[in-house]
Amino acid sequence: MVWGQERPVPVKFTGKRGELAAMLLRGYVLLIPTIGLYRFWLTTWKRRFYWANTEIDGDPLEYTGNAIQLLLGFLMALAVFVPLYGLFFYLSTQSSEAAIVGYSGVAVLVWFLMGYAIYRARDFRLSRTLWRGIRCDQGGSAWGYAIRRFFWSLLVLATAGLAYPFMAANLWAYRYRHSWYGDRQFGFTGSWRQLARPFYVSYVAIALIAAAGLGTGWAMGGVPVSGVPSVGGVVVMVIAVALIGLLVLYYQSREISRMFSSVRLGQAALAVSVRARSLVGQYVLFGLALAGSYVVLAIGGLVVLGSVASGAFAGGEFDLQVFMQNLQGSFSVLLAIVFGYLLLLGAFSLMVELFLGLGFWKLVAQGASITGLDSLRDVKARGEDARLGGEGLADALNVGAY
Amino acid sequence: MSESIAARFHDGLTAEVHLVGLIHEAGALVIRAGDGAELGRWATADLFAMHGRKDELRLGANGQPTGARVVVKGREDVARVLATLPVLHQKRRQQAGREIRIAVTATVALAAVILAYLYGVPLLAGRITALVPPDWERSLGETVARQMQASLGDESGFQVCDSNPDSLANRAIARFGAAALEGSGSPFELDIRVVKSDIPNAFALPGGQVFFFSALLDQAETQDEFAGVLAHEVGHVAHRHGMEQLISTAGTGALIGFILGDMTGISVAAGLGATIIDARFSRDAERQADAFAGHVAERMDFNPAGLADLINRVGADDEFARALALLSTHPLTDDRKAALEILSQQRPAGLEPPFTSAEWNAIRAMCGAPDPKTKRK
Numbered sequence: 001m002v003w004g005q006e007r008p009v010p011v012k013f014t015g016k017r018g019e020l021a022a023m024l025l026r027g028y029v030l031l032i033p034t035i036g037l038y039r040f041w042l043t044t045w046k047r048r049f050y051w052a053n054t055e056i057d058g059d060p061l062e063y064t065g066n067a068i069q070l071l072l073g074f075l076m077a078l079a080v081f082v083p084l085y086g087l088f089f090y091l092s093t094q095s096s097e098a099a100i101v102g103y104s105g106v107a108v109l110v111w112f113l114m115g116y117a118i119y120r121a122r123d124f125r126l127s128r129t130l131w132r133g134i135r136c137d138q139g140g141s142a143w144g145y146a147i148r149r150f151f152w153s154l155l156v157l158a159t160a161g162l163a164y165p166f167m168a169a170n171l172w173a174y175r176y177r178h179s180w181y182g183d184r185q186f187g188f189t190g191s192w193r194q195l196a197r198p199f200y201v202s203y204v205a206i207a208l209i210a211a212a213g214l215g216t217g218w219a220m221g222g223v224p225v226s227g228v229p230s231v232g233g234v235v236v237m238v239i240a241v242a243l244i245g246l247l248v249l250y251y252q253s254r255e256i257s258r259m260f261s262s263v264r265l266g267q268a269a270l271a272v273s274v275r276a277r278s279l280v281g282q283y284v285l286f287g288l289a290l291a292g293s294y295v296v297l298a299i300g301g302l303v304v305l306g307s308v309a310s311g312a313f314a315g316g317e318f319d320l321q322v323f324m325q326n327l328q329g330s331f332s333v334l335l336a337i338v339f340g341y342l343l344l345l346g347a348f349s350l351m352v353e354l355f356l357g358l359g360f361w362k363l364v365a366q367g368a369s370i371t372g373l374d375s376l377r378d379v380k381a382r383g384e385d386a387r388l389g390g391e392g393l394a395d396a397l398n399v400g401a402y
Numbered sequence: 403m404s405e406s407i408a409a410r411f412h413d414g415l416t417a418e419v420h421l422v423g424l425i426h427e428a429g430a431l432v433i434r435a436g437d438g439a440e441l442g443r444w445a446t447a448d449l450f451a452m453h454g455r456k457d458e459l460r461l462g463a464n465g466q467p468t469g470a471r472v473v474v475k476g477r478e479d480v481a482r483v484l485a486t487l488p489v490l491h492q493k494r495r496q497q498a499g500r501e502i503r504i505a506v507t508a509t510v511a512l513a514a515v516i517l518a519y520l521y522g523v524p525l526l527a528g529r530i531t532a533l534v535p536p537d538w539e540r541s542l543g544e545t546v547a548r549q550m551q552a553s554l555g556d557e558s559g560f561q562v563c564d565s566n567p568d569s570l571a572n573r574a575i576a577r578f579g580a581a582a583l584e585g586s587g588s589p590f591e592l593d594i595r596v597v598k599s600d601i602p603n604a605f606a607l608p609g610g611q612v613f614f615f616s617a618l619l620d621q622a623e624t625q626d627e628f629a630g631v632l633a634h635e636v637g638h639v640a641h642r643h644g645m646e647q648l649i650s651t652a653g654t655g656a657l658i659g660f661i662l663g664d665m666t667g668i669s670v671a672a673g674l675g676a677t678i679i680d681a682r683f684s685r686d687a688e689r690q691a692d693a694f695a696g697h698v699a700e701r702m703d704f705n706p707a708g709l710a711d712l713i714n715r716v717g718a719d720d721e722f723a724r725a726l727a728l729l730s731t732h733p734l735t736d737d738r739k740a741a742l743e744i745l746s747q748q749r750p751a752g753l754e755p756p757f758t759s760a761e762w763n764a765i766r767a768m769c770g771a772p773d774p775k776t777k778r779k
Contacts, residue, residue, distance in 0.1 A: 014455065019456075033509070034505060034508075034509045035509055035512050035513060035516070037505060037508050037509050037512060038505065041501070041505065048453045048454075052453070052454050052455045052458075053455060058410070058419070059410065059412075059419065059473075060454070060455065060458075062452060062454070062460065062471070063453075064452070064468075066501075067501065067505075068501070068504060071504075071508065130469055130471075131417070132412045132417040132418070132419060133412025133413060133414040133415075133417065133467070133469035133470055133471050134412075134414075134416070134417045134469055135468075135469055181417075182417060376417050377416070377417055377418050377419075378416060378417070378418075379416060379417040380415060380416050380417075381414060381415055381416070381467060381469055
């Protein structure tokens with residue numbers, strides 16, 4: 001075995017979309033009889049799929065967490081939310097000015113807690129990630145991270161977004177400098193300088209497009225004070241929004257590539273290259289898949305409604321009044337509506353997971369390669385970190401990724 | 403497993419990969435390096451399989467470092483190992499059984515909580531409501547009234563039809579309200595106001611405020627109907643339903659959040675679920691208020707079934723309101739009407755009507771002549 005500069009080893013992803021789809025569909029069905037509790041198992045299976053299919057130098061990652069830990073974590077998070085709920089209730093009974101002040105206070109508190117939740121969730125995932133028999137881990141302080149993120153975000157707000165590259169680089173660095181693989185600490189070489197150019201270029205371009213698009217659209221009558229908006233004006237505005245979306249994705253691809261490529265582990269270095277057009281491709285694919293699934297559901301829904309509320313469709317014409325009467329009287333119609341709503345929701349989250357979640361993971365994994373892998377062969381295992389409930393708050397606050 | 407099977411081995415101590423051969427002998431899995439050196443001997447009973455990719459078997463063992471793994475790849479090799487080590491299937495089944503038991507227990511517990519909630523909260527909310535100081539409820543009612551005026555009325559709030567509290571109509575209404583509330587032990591004083599609005603409705607707020615909209619008064623054809631609705635709203639005040647509703651709504655939000663995992667309650671699913679559950683509570687409240695109106699009608703001569711007549715007349719006008727009845731906070735009026743009919747038959751004879759005909763005429767005239775445009779759509 002030769003030490004030193006060697007060829008980079010590409011990361012492989014072996015998962016198939018169909019396999020994930022089957023797992024998710026099964027999970028969604030099981031959510032119904034378990035009154036939603038199966039979500040903890042579904043998350044666990046999903047992670048096993050992502051981890052086990054991400055292969056580095058012949059050895060895949062392994063996710064060692066289980067659903068019971070997630071369930072317990074959620075119960076612990078309830079301890080935070082029950083008092084918050086009481087507060088909400090009290091506020092809702094106050095005069096409107098007091099309520100607005102109170103709600104804003106709670107919103108700020110939740111924004112702060114999200115930082116804590118994000119960090120603890122990352123701790124939970126890392127400490128349950130195994131590669132070559134050695135566990136990853138995260139140190140640092142979740143409260144410290146939450147405070148950092150909170151004050152940085154205030155600064156970003158105060159500077160109309162201009163401070164964002166500083167915040168992003170700082171938080172990336174905090175996360176990775178407190179991450180461990182066995183007894184080896186991760187490092188981070190990135191800085192705001194790598195983000196500045198793509199960020200400010202996108203920033204200026206977005207500002208110009210927004211101003212120009214809005215101005216032209218306005219002049220062409222896209223947002224009339226009264227009456228029908230003109231087609232030309234609306235088209236201009238839609239184009240402006242689409243261009244802004246493209247610029248956001250372009251910047252995201254640069255941030256992901258440059259920040260991930262700044263991650264070090266001793267002598268080993270990660271390099272990630274995610275192209276903006278691949279990122280755009282994921283969203284286009286997602287949009288098409290979602291539209292397709294909704295067309296299928298709409299046709300199915302019409303057939304079902306036609307059979308349970310057949311009177312409304314009698315004579316080939318849709319009679320709203322009869323339909324509404326059916327709606328009122330029949331329990332099966334109500335059931336059909338609730339079920340249809342669940343189907344729409346299910347189709348949406350399925351497409352999000354299949355095309356955005358999996359798509360993003362695949363882009364990063366397949367765009368990644370690692371140099372200096374051999375230097376990791378003497379990494380030793382560290383003690384256990386079996387802390388429970390790291391992720392409960394993240395689940396409750398809806399910030400959990402993957 | 404007579405001949406050795408190729409595998410990758412991680413000892414769980416260092417991040418080294420060992421290419422090894424596996425042999426099953428004397429109740430143990432023996433792990434040998436290429437040069438024949440024995441790297442490990444794991445007792446069969448200690449073995450367990452982790453979840454991995456298809457056609458890949460990841461084995462760990464109790465008593466070994468937690469990260470120690472033997473990885474066998476390829477369908478044939480995996481099948482051979484599984485055939486030799488039936489203990490792996492048993493362990494997997496045991497683990498799955500354990501998780502299913504926990505999932506079922508948790509689901510049953512959650513279902514029990516939901517049931518306890520559905521049946522217990524009306525009782526519990528009533529108890530908690532009894533603990534709320536009347537002063538607090540009164541100021542809360544004023545807040546709600548302000549919010550409601552901001553959302554329903556124009557900027558100046560509701561326009562009261564007859565601002566003179568000593569007018570014939572207002573005195574008659576106040577007298578009726580006081581008589582209806584008498585004996586209920588309510589700590590509140592009624593403040594009944596007839597206000598201008600195109601919406602045919604009437605409602606009671608926490609703390610004793612009752613609003614009667616002019617559009618509903620316009621549609622009332624008899625004293626019975628007007629007095630029935632008013633007595634019903636006084637019933638809401640006496641039972642403190644507004645407060646009860648607030649408390650149970652807060653509880654429902656928490657429960658739905660628990661089921662969906664969305665404690666912020668911003669999803670549509672959370673809103674829809676809460677609406678369906680809350681509608682149940684308000685149905686009970688409506689029934690109670692109807693019963694209250696029925697008891698008032700035992701002291702004064704009006705037919706409480708007039709209440710149902712008026713609601714039906716309003717409902718006939720508004721298909722949309724009827725269509726949403728199942729999800730709305732108002733119960734279906736058919737069963738209510740039947741209950742009210744029974745109540746109306748139990749009344750003693752020889753009572754005084756709630757309003758003299760002069761008073762009733764004054765009440766009908768208090769908002770001016772009904773606007774022909776809004777009366778019937």
